[in-house]
Amino acid sequence: MSQGLVKKIIVIDQNLCLNCQTCTLLDPETFHQDPKTQKVEIKKQPESFEKIKEDTKIAIESCPQKAIKINNS
Numbered sequence: 001m002s003q004g005l006v007k008k009i010i011v012i013d014q015n016l017c018l019n020c021q022t023c024t025l026l027d028p029e030t031f032h033q034d035p036k037t038q039k040v041e042i043k044k045q046p047e048s049f050e051k052i053k054e055d056t057k058i059a060i061e062s063c064p065q066k067a068i069k070i071n072n073s
């Protein structure tokens with residue numbers, strides 16, 4: 001599967017995100033701030049729903065805006 005077809009298991013609702021950097025600090029492997037747009041985005045998607053790391057789950061739970069969603073459909 002090419003990078004372009006990687007399933008978006010984790011998504012950030014940009015309308016809710018406050019750019020607080022909590023997720024990027026807790027799980028910098030998964031979340032990063034795009035230097036151009038300054039928006040926090042997904043750097044690396046988990047391979048599957050089952051492979052979501054503990055750090056990622058903690059970051060998702062810690063988001064003050066509940067802006068990070070898991071797409072398990």
Ligand code: SF4
Pocket residue numbers: 012016017018019020021022023024040062063064065066067068
């Ligand atoms: S923790 Fe939530 S509000 Fe803060 S930067 Fe990450 S997605 Fe945005």
